[in-house]
Amino acid sequence: MLRRIVLTALLAGTMPALADGDHCKQLYQQMLTKTSADPDSCIPVIPPTEAFEQCVKPFDYAGARQASHVVMILDASGSMAGQLNGDSKMNAAKREAAKFLNDLAADLPVGLMVYGHRGTNQESGKAESCAGIEMMRPIGKSRRDVSDSIRALQPTGWTPMAASLAYAEQEFGNLPPVKEGVESVPVVYLVSDGEETCGGDPVAAARSLHESGVQATVNVIGFDVDAATRAQLEAISAAGGGQFFPAKDAAALRAHLNAASAAEQSHVRFQKCIFENESRANRPIYKALQGFAPCMNRQSETNFAKIMRAQLKALGPEDDKQCGLEISLRIGRDQGEITKPLLKLYNDLLDQQQAARAAARELSVLTALPPKQ
Numbered sequence: 001m002l003r004r005i006v007l008t009a010l011l012a013g014t015m016p017a018l019a020d021g022d023h024c025k026q027l028y029q030q031m032l033t034k035t036s037a038d039p040d041s042c043i044p045v046i047p048p049t050e051a052f053e054q055c056v057k058p059f060d061y062a063g064a065r066q067a068s069h070v071v072m073i074l075d076a077s078g079s080m081a082g083q084l085n086g087d088s089k090m091n092a093a094k095r096e097a098a099k100f101l102n103d104l105a106a107d108l109p110v111g112l113m114v115y116g117h118r119g120t121n122q123e124s125g126k127a128e129s130c131a132g133i134e135m136m137r138p139i140g141k142s143r144r145d146v147s148d149s150i151r152a153l154q155p156t157g158w159t160p161m162a163a164s165l166a167y168a169e170q171e172f173g174n175l176p177p178v179k180e181g182v183e184s185v186p187v188v189y190l191v192s193d194g195e196e197t198c199g200g201d202p203v204a205a206a207r208s209l210h211e212s213g214v215q216a217t218v219n220v221i222g223f224d225v226d227a228a229t230r231a232q233l234e235a236i237s238a239a240g241g242g243q244f245f246p247a248k249d250a251a252a253l254r255a256h257l258n259a260a261s262a263a264e265q266s267h268v269r270f271q272k273c274i275f276e277n278e279s280r281a282n283r284p285i286y287k288a289l290q291g292f293a294p295c296m297n298r299q300s301e302t303n304f305a306k307i308m309r310a311q312l313k314a315l316g317p318e319d320d321k322q323c324g325l326e327i328s329l330r331i332g333r334d335q336g337e338i339t340k341p342l343l344k345l346y347n348d349l350l351d352q353q354q355a356a357r358a359a360a361r362e363l364s365v366l367t368a369l370p371p372k373q
Helices: 004-010 021-032 087-101 123-131 146-151 161-173 201-210 227-239 251-289 292-313 316-365
Strands: 067-075 110-116 134-137 182-190 218-225 241-247
Touching: 021 087, 021 316, 067 087, 067 251, 087 110, 087 146, 087 182, 087 251, 110 146, 110 161, 134 146, 146 182, 161 182, 161 201, 182 227, 182 251, 201 218, 201 227, 218 227, 218 251, 227 241, 227 292, 251 292, 251 316, 292 316
Parallel strands: 067 110, 067 182, 182 218, 218 241
Antiparallel strands: 110 134
């Protein structure tokens, strides 16, 4: 079809005739017979799309959006030396925190913050302890030695929860933004067994973290807490847009962290499934487009314009004088006639590519199976 359109345009001759115009037209038509432009050869055959994967909807542990970054804030204050079933709360928390962070998806940036491990739980050591908040594992750094990083932690000091949450807000604020169009939020998991003891306002700090530009979600796991402590931790999670989860012992702590990890992994799997289906829809058109531009250039330039210009250059003095300008103008015009429909087809394929990806995403979400927990 494209070839018929092009050849019709080539033979139509819409340029104003110069001297001895019939002779120039005949000469131009003779020159055309030596070209081999075939724009139809550029029209790709798009193969069928691969069958889509059946996606499974994600489930939620806390919050309805996939985390873009996760920071665990771990309490190492003196009260974490308390014993539960023959083991210290600190040992249980370190063990489960390391497992939680390592089990999250490899491409999910995580960080580990610790407080209460500096100074002492005496008044003389309070200032050092309250200021001794440490980002033991910066957000996004390797997790390979996270267990080693916290193995030596000993519960010793006070509980600066408000300052820790403010520190987390600062750390999140320094991160680059997530990809455009991705609905995700930074998530904090605060594991603590006690109330604020450094004079800060952790509820206000959690609210600031949640309502600021960071818009993080703060979830709190109360590890073997009394009623008064639970009330404060519940208020922190509420102000931070998250949830409070009571953990009476190490097994309960493990269950909560495993559930949080499983929920995050379900979101990652769902997004990966959608992305794979988008790729399946896009792949046939992408392959077709790979050879399209070189083919278009070859047919319009190499197989047409280059051959015509060589013949124009070789014209004798008389033909050059009579027909050179007209033929030169016709070459430029008819090269455009070859290129124009191919460019339109190329742009149509680009539009199809975008539409195919959008349709694949919509279908993947609409047909997703219920979440598996």
